Amino acid sequence: MVLYHAGLLGWSGGFIGVDVFFVISGYLITGIIYRESIQNRFSFIDFYDRRLRRIMPALLCVVLFVLAGASLLFLPREMRVLPGQVIGAVTFVANIVLWRQSGYFAPAADELPLLHIWSLGVEEQFYIFAPVLIIGILRWAPRLLIPFVVIATILSFALSVVFSSRMPDASFYLLPTRAWELAAGSLVSLAVLPRPSNRVVRELATVAGLALIVGGVVFIGPEMAFPGAIAAVPVIGSVLVILCGDGTKAGAALAWRPVRGLGLISYSLYLWHWPLIVFADYGGWLEGRLSAVLVVLISIVIAWLSWRFVERPFRDRTRVRRSGVFYGSAAGVLVAVTLAGWIQTTDGWPTRWSDTILRFAAAGEDVSPARDRCHRMSGLGDIAESCVLGSGVPTTAVWSDSHGVELAYGLSEYVPVQQISYTSCAPALGMDRIRSFQCREHNDLVLAYLLDPASDIDTVILSAWFEDVLEKDGFRGGFADTVDRLTEAGLRVIVVSQLPNPGYLVPIHLARGGDVSFAFDEFAERHAAITAYLETLATPLIFDPAPLICDEACELLVDGAPVIFDRHHPSMSMATVIAESLVERYDLKP
Secondary structure, three states: OHHHHOOOOOOOOHHHHHHHHHHHHHHHHHHHHHHHHHOOOOOHHHHHHHHHHHHHHHHHHHHHHHHHHHHHHOOHHHHHHHHHHHHHHHOOOHHHHHHHHOOOOOOOHHHOOOHHHHHHHHHHHHHHHHHHHHHHHHHHOHHHHHHHHHHHHHHHHHHHHHHHHHOHHHHHHOHHHOHHHHHHHHHHHOOOOOOOOOHHHHHHHHHHHHHHHHHHHHHOOOOOOOOOHHHHHHHHHHHHHHHHOOOOHHHHHHOOHHHHHHHHOHHHHHHHHHHHHHHHHHOOOOOHHHHHHHHHHHHHHHHHHHHHHHHHHHHOOOOOOHHHHHHHHHHHHHHHHHHHHHHHHOOOOHHHOOHHHHHHHHHHHOOOOOHHHHOEOOOOOOHHHOOEEOOOOOOEEEEEOHHHHHHHHHHOOOOOEEEEEEOOOOOOOOOOEOOEOOHHHHHHHHHHHHHOOOOOOOEEEEEOOHHHHOOOOOHHHHHHHHHHHHHHOOOEEEEEOOOOOOOOOHHHHHHOOOOOEEEOHHHHHHHHHHHHHHOOOOOOOEEOOHHHHEOOEEEOEEOOEEOEOOOOOEOHHHHHHHHHHHHHHHOOOO
């Protein structure tokens, strides 16, 4: 997972390490609770004492480090989001906070130094419910424990399958759709699944389990509905390794000393690696594989120091008493929450920066004033009720993903416009997007509305984040089909190509004194692929905004304002320039 986050793995499924972690955690924690319960020595106080010793000292160190690092690096926009992450991390609800912050225009992952703590939130919530449920069932109806865990596993898995396509963010972050992974480990711990007595069978099962995990890393990708059914691949693999690995050659490989060494520092490594990657990237130091390797090595060193001087001492009951753990954790939480609250009340602590830096940083908010009101984030709706911008009855519609939002508002200064935009849903008929539930259905409704004889629309402007979707399954044929259907119906179709971008956060780059232009060569290959595809479409009306800012170099400023408000979306300032050019070239009129 560390290599995946650093961009060094080369495969798309490195994120399944969390799923493996959940299975292991469910196995270990259930085993502890069950064994101590049947021996009549389980204590809730002792259980949570051990969990706090295990989790809180290193976590609080990382949270305080993140607060310090963000104070030195983060601009107000990123700083405003940090308090929620901090409070979520130290109060065991990080997953819920991140779920509520999720959405297409939520902060990008590489701006969230505590993003990875969501998995601890899931685990900590499991720690709250698991002992109560297991102890209660063992006390009042012990025969029902295994049936209860089996049923809970099945129900949670079913929820995960259903909601991973319908509500992907909720399914990814929340305990009800993740509980089955922890419960799978519980089933192994409760001996529901018998361990094969034949050594050859165990060897083969362990190898198969490792193959499933590795296969998941290689073949599972972010475009798949996840966790969902596909998460069963690493989960089953983990179950097989835990169940059959002991005493096998494959299991012995996992006990190799370097592997065990990484296992010892794995918790600290997990905590420390992501903030270091985020800060290195945000500060502009994460350039190329060599710097990524260096960040990973630094993470390993810091993780060892954290394990040696933070984790180990606090786990030693002879050195730190129970009261010290509870009071120390409470004090650390209080400090973190207080600092987070102060950052919140100061609106991101802008006084750290000069007026020039703040002016450029504010470009991250140079978006359509109607974005929140008009841009659809999820679900289907009445297309006829889509936002009308400007005054009068619109004869022009902008049909797009998020890349047409600012353009629609810019056009409304000249002509009334109907904005029809849906997050991560390019106007490509028949195309499904996991992260945009009902995209296919949405596009079908839009087409039906535009082709309705009662519609006043005679010009349709299509826009999309082409470099993202160009090679996605179904896009090329689906987008061409959209153009064909509209053109055959007699509508004028204008396709707006993608504005060149350098691939980094432009407002932050400019705020830190970076170059105000970038070489067009950096985007040329992507631009050529997009242009070559658009030239195959049935409409001759292809508008390329690149010449508006690019010659041999592409300017990052227009009238003193950044042309992009994040990594690739045209800012409102730039969209106004594009809109003016469209009106002039295609004689758009009310």
